Amino acid sequence: MSVKSNPKIALIGNPNAGKSSLFNQLTGLSQKVGNFPGVTVEKRSGHCRLDEFMTAKIIDLPGAYSIYARCNDEKVAVDILGHPRHEYFPDILVFIADASNLNRSLLLFTQVKDLGVPVVLALNMLDLAEQAGIEVDIAKLRDALQVQVVPINARTGEGLDDLKTLLANPVKKLCSPLYDTEPLAKKSIAEVKEKFDIQNSYQAYQLLQQGEASTVLSTEEKEWLQQLKNKSRFRSADLQAKETLGRHRLIHQLVRSVTTQKQTGFRLLFGKIDRWLTHPSWGYLFFVALLFVLFQLVFAIGHYPMLRLDAVFAWLTSAVHDLLPNGFINSLLTRGILPALAGVFVFIPHLLVFYTFVALLEESGYMSRVIMLMDKLMRFFGLTGRSAVPLLSNAACGVPAILASRECSSWREKLSGIFITPLVNCSNRLPVYIILIALFVPYENYLGIINLQGLVLLGMYFFSFIAAVLSSWILKLLVKTREEDYLMMELPYFTSPYWKDIWKIVKDSLYGFSLQAVRTVIPVSVIFWALLNFSPTMQEEVALVHKSDFSFAPALEDSLFSPDASYARQLGSFIEPVVSPLGFDWQIGLAILSSFAAREAFIGSMATIYSQETNFPTHSIIERIESNVNPHTEEGSYALATVFSLLVFYAFAMQFFNMLGRLMRNGSSWWAPLLQLVFMTGLAYISAYIVFQVFS
Structure with a gap:
């Protein structure tokens, strides 16, 4: 088949199948993280050089177990593959399958394969399959599924060059579906194919099943689909169950024909360990x-x-x-x-x-x-x-x-x-x-x-x-309800962590924390510094020393300026009666206000407040904070009762302004985030008060 010079390649597979590791291997540092339009599900994309002539855009689709979505992540993946008009509809699919659990992986694979998109099967975790006593005949698997199969190790990068070669030169065979759904609703499928000008029967069948949830179809098209389903008495749930059972029977027979299973000491050992780790006591x-x-x-x-x-x-x-x-x-x-x-x-x-x-x-x-x-x-x-x-x-x-x-x-x-x-x-x-x-x-x-x-x-x-x-x-x-939800997940085999992957996770976590801290702590510290060094009578006080020239130096070094007259001290005095029952002084109260921007800002604010002594100290931040005394209790500002009260307050309080803003913009009702803010702040205050009274 002809291939675009810059194709869109989507990675899809079950959770814990190695999809993220493969995405990291293919894209390296050329990654972007965002959200799919209209939803909060994370979208990762990047670019990969397949050969000297071709660079592909790699899209990491959310993990899913079935094309019949049960959660938001799965809905996003299904919506993208549901119609070629979707902006993220791929030219090629790479399906990452866990070789140690083909029965689980192949349900989704047979579904996306029948959609007619060119698919390459990347068979991952063969080392775990070998440890579990599972041997996979790759040639038989390729013939049975009628697709190109490449063994890989997503963590080490083994097989990556072979995968890139296949992606640069994909071959789409004209073959029959692995499971034919056309007999389930032959007449309705034919009408959908004609209406939407599509050739693939399973794609038309999925529009009947899940078209109403599509973000691509117009309101008129969705109404047409609903009318067709009503006219033909299309029973979605019954047909879905029939299809799924049929696919499971097919997969069971296929896996038996391409794999051999034997018991190993590794499998027996970790089977016993699993029984202990998941034991109800x-x-x-x-x-x-x-x-x-x-x-x-x-x-x-x-x-x-x-x-x-x-x-x-x-x-x-x-x-x-x-x-x-x-x-x-x-x-x-x-x-x-x-x-x-x-x-x-x-x-x-x-x-x-x-x-x-x-x-x-x-x-x-x-x-x-x-x-x-x-x-x-x-x-x-x-x-x-x-x-x-x-x-x-x-x-x-x-x-x-x-x-x-x-x-x-x-x-x-x-x-x-x-x-x-x-x-x-x-x-x-x-x-x-x-x-x-x-x-x-x-x-x-x-x-x-x-x-x-x-x-x-x-x-x-x-x-x-x-x-x-x-x-x-x-x-x-x-609030009584009869609805019930289920957690569907497969326990992955225990693996030896790769330090390269561990370091990437740790590095990303530290970078995210540091970036958030810098973005919030620096602006907040500047604001606090200004509040601590300005006062309503600032200009008059400075004028006493510099008759003709306004200078800021007296506020910064030894001068007539008193920190007790600053804007910060006045604001602190205003809120101190509110926070003192919790064991907090005015300084802690101000720092709590700053943490409405982000929780990390609390520590930065405290450090700024305690750095305003007129005789500039060489003490460290920890020494300054530890030496501070609460004027009401005449003890250290951070006695255990105060610390426990502060921790409990932060366990409940809703400090993050960004959270409130996003909820106000994206929530279905304006009152919900405001009610949440009142509820959480009230709960935090009452809980902190009780804790302080108990421990003081």
């Missing part, structure tokens, strides 16, 4: 023990590098202060921006340890077992199978989950998305917990090996978890 104990060890290591390994980094930032700040002349720039850098950045980046060692261990758990296959295990428990509290993922994954984010609630058919599920999803641990919250605990909780060891900081982080993790499941349980009691 021991599985939970192992998970808690693993979290305990992980959180202990985060602080044990990260503590001393943190102190060294803190000393480096203190030296850098002092050097800049001595190098630059006194004045505006000197003060802005040494009392505003540098302390704020130091307040965030000195904790990079803790985050490095955290992200590395979480990546190891995810890449090894263990986190899939945790999700399956916890789903059984959370279903009792009314959380669906999909809710298990954000509750346990550090990669989850509240905004997409809340926006996705618009697509839910269940009213209770919509409420769950609005009021429960923001309570769970996410990629923005856990790192902030780590920073707050590393800074404010004493680094103390019990019995020589148990660190107090690690215990507090473990407690906060489960505090958020319990808050989410209890909230869902209350919602389940208040």
Whole structure:
């Protein structure tokens, strides 16, 4: 067949089949991440040089198990393949199949193959198949499926050159469908083919099945399809079930003919391990023990590098202060921006340890077992199978989950998305917990090996978890529903993580955190510096010293200017009566206000506030914060009762302005995000008050 000089190539496959690894291998650094139009599902694209004449655009479609979509990710993939008019409709499909579980992979493959798009089958994880005692006859598989098959290892890049050669010179054979659906609705399919001018029968059949959900078809075309279905009495659910059963029978026979299976010591060993890890009692104990060890290591390994980094930032700040002349720039850098950045980046060692261990758990296959295990428990509290993922994954984010609630058919599920999803641990919250605990909780060891900081982080993790499941349980009691959802996932084989993949995950996580911190911490620190160095009487005070020339220096060095008269102090005095019942002074109150921009801004704001002493200190950020005294309690501003109150407040409060803005713009109703803001802020305040009273 003729091939475009710059074809669009889409990668598709089941979750955990190696699709993302192959995408990284093909595109390298030429990647872009965004969202598919109109949805919050992530879209990744990039470019790959197939040969000296051809460069292809690679599109990473969301993982799916079947063409009959059950969740938003699958709906996106189905919509793209549903009609050639879609802007992302591919010229070639690369289907990534898990060789260790062909029965699972081939259901979706037979469906997309029958759509008539040129397909290349990339057979991945052959090493795992061999460990499990599975041998695949690739020649027989190629003949049975009537497609080109190339064995690959998506992690190491093995077979990548052969795959590029096939993609540069694809051969589309005119062959019969693997499963013929035309007899299921022959007359209706013929009418659809004529109406939409398409040749492929299965594509026409899918328009009958799922055309109403297409983003490509017009309203008139959707109405025509509905009228045709009514006229022909097209029973979507019954025909879908019949087709799926027929495909499973076909796949079962095919897999038996192209594979041989034998028991191995590896398979028997990990079968026993799986039974322990997913056991209804021991599985939970192992998970808690693993979290305990992980959180202990985060602080044990990260503590001393943190102190060294803190000393480096203190030296850098002092050097800049001595190098630059006194004045505006000197003060802005040494009392505003540098302390704020130091307040965030000195904790990079803790985050490095955290992200590395979480990546190891995810890449090894263990986190899939945790999700399956916890789903059984959370279903009792009314959380669906999909809710298990954000509750346990550090990669989850509240905004997409809340926006996705618009697509839910269940009213209770919509409420769950609005009021429960923001309570769970996410990629923005856990790192902030780590920073707050590393800074404010004493680094103390019990019995020589148990660190107090690690215990507090473990407690906060489960505090958020319990808050989410209890909230869902209350919602389940208040809003009755007969609807039920299921978590469909296949347990991947345990694998030895590749450090190249681990490093990429850790690097991306640290980069994302650092970029977010820089974007928010610097502007917030500049604003706070200005609030701390300006006052309503500023001009008059300066004029006392400089009769004819307005200079900013008196506000920055020894002068008549009093910090107590600054805008920041006046604003702090205004909010102090509100936050003092929580154990917070005016400085903490101001920093909490700044964290409405982003949680990371809290630490940067505190560092800026404590860097305003008139005699410029050489102390590090940690020393400045630890030496601060609460004037009301005459104790350290961060006694344990105050720290616990602060952590609980951050467990519930909705600080992120971007979240509120996106919900206001994209939500189905204007009142939902406002109600959510009131609910979460009120819950945070009451909970923090109770905690402070209990521990003080």
